Ligand SMILES: Nc1ncnc2c1ncn2[C@@H]1O[C@H](COP(=O)(O)OP(=O)(O)O)[C@@H](O)[C@H]1O
């Protein structure tokens with residue numbers, strides 16, 4: 001069964017068509033890489049699938065829910081429950097510690113659970129960094145906090161938009177290993193990247209070009 | 217506001233500390249605003265309670281007394297005759313009075329003999345603890361000016377005794393029925409019935425002066441005053457309406473000006489806070505977008521901004537009250553040569569206006585925070 005499905009999905013910003021009549025699907029538990037040059041519509045597509053953005057036409061189904069039928073509140077609830085997000089720029093709250101950043105996701109999802117937050121930070125190898133603010137963490141550590149934050153509510157789908165774009169090679173490997181591990185444990189992982197070496201580790205690559213699927 | 221939620225509290229508190237520079241600007245602007253409002257309100261309400269009421273609510277608008285320098289007295293019989301002979305309806309209230317000094321224990325105190333029934337309608341503004349002496353013939357009860365009461369350490373219900381150095385056996389016990397705060401010389405007087413004062417001061421049938429309230433067109437009042445002066449050349453009879461009205465008018469203008477100054481300062485503080493908050497919200501766009509991406513409702517964002525602003529404003533209101541209070545004393549000393557008494561409305565007014573200014577200033581920044589689209593902000597390209 002497909003956990004993500006789009007049919008003729010189109011998103012335009014004025015005259016710019018960022019996603020153009022796109023029909024794709026991702027199976028539950030699959031590890032898929034979206035690849036494409038800068039400006040090919042990867043982030044726009046990801047934001048729509050992550051219920052963060054609206055679209056112009058077409059249909060999108062996330063875990064069986066028709067996004068077109070949802071209002072902002074409906075998208076919010078779906079996002080909070082089904083989706084974990086990892087960003088290239090990390091987007092950690094600078095005045096909260098690693099632990100608090102993770103607990104914030106619990107807070108907006110339901111209620112905070114400090115032991116669970118500690119556990120998940122331990123799982124990404126940050127048990128010794130719980131009470132550091134993002135400013136005191138390396139890029140690789142910050143991205144691992146991000147991943148912990150994305151996972152703490154146990155969403156079935158993880159979206160990672162160029163998660164290693166700001167990291168060196170060693171940290172890139174670490175993060176990728178984390179994603180692969182998550183995939184092995186049954187999560188659906190969607191990785192956006194323009195690095196072919198990273199994309200090669202996925203089950204399947206979907207190539208985008210000017211907002212369309214590009215079949216070489 | 218989800219005030220009981222520890223994560224919410226932590227978020228608000230950490231955010232304030234993290235951007236304490238901006239919070240300090242908001243705090244400073246609102247503190248200055250609150251201090252000015254507090255100081256001006258303190259002065260405003262105290263003038264209102266004191267001087268202004270004396271000038272305006274004090275019903276007396278006509279003076280009758282011996283012409284020339286103080287100390288002279290005139291006959292109560294003349295007074296009674298004059299009042300009885302005045303055109304019907306002209307004199308609405310009249311309070312004859314004999315002033316002197318008397319001995320209470322080892323102290324000399326200012327003594328005023330009055331007609332309580334005549335004085336009461338003219339002194340509606342007096343703040344009386346206890347009660348008025350009800351009848352003119354009551355020579356066992358007295359009223360005590362508040363300052364004198366403090367000096368004598370006497371209060372409502374206490375006894376005090378008039379004594380006489382010259383006649384050892386003469387002693388007149390009195391019970392303090394009311395302590396009065398008047399804002400004028402009566403605060404330092406012992407006020408007894410006219411008959412008792414006349415007897416005690418050895419001036420039977422004599423008066424120092426009388427204050428009247430007269431009603432009618434100014435020409436009619438002036439004509440009666442001229443008539444009195446002609447029939448009793450030794451008497452001064454003059455309306456005090458004009459002076460009082462003019463002073464009241466100046467006071468009104470000063471008070472209007474104070475209100476205006478307070479408004480302008482508040483408006484400036486609001487602008488300043490608005491600017492600081494707008495900058496802050498712009499700088500934190502990613503933070504709020506991220507929270508929404510994590511599943512935060514818009515109202516959670518509103519609650520956070522509101523809580524941060526109102527907390528700062530509450531602290532500023534407290535600091536402003538303290539600062540404003542000091543400022544009020546300085547103004548009181550410099551302008552009115554008097555300490556300013558704290559009046560009840562100052563506290564709620566200052567706090568309300570400080571919070572209102574903060575709320576007004578935070579409206580646009582909140583709208584701006586809600587207008588941003590999380591998807592666009594988080595793209596961050
Ligand atoms: N908010 C926006 N307003 C206008 N154009 C946009 C906006 N977001 C993206 N675009 C355009 O849409 C296209 C796809 O952008 P994006 O999805 O960010 O590409 P990618 O992530 O693949 O680099 C680009 O041409 C970009 O300029």
Ligand SMILES: [Mg+2]
Pocket residue numbers: 042043044
């Ligand atoms: Mg992108």
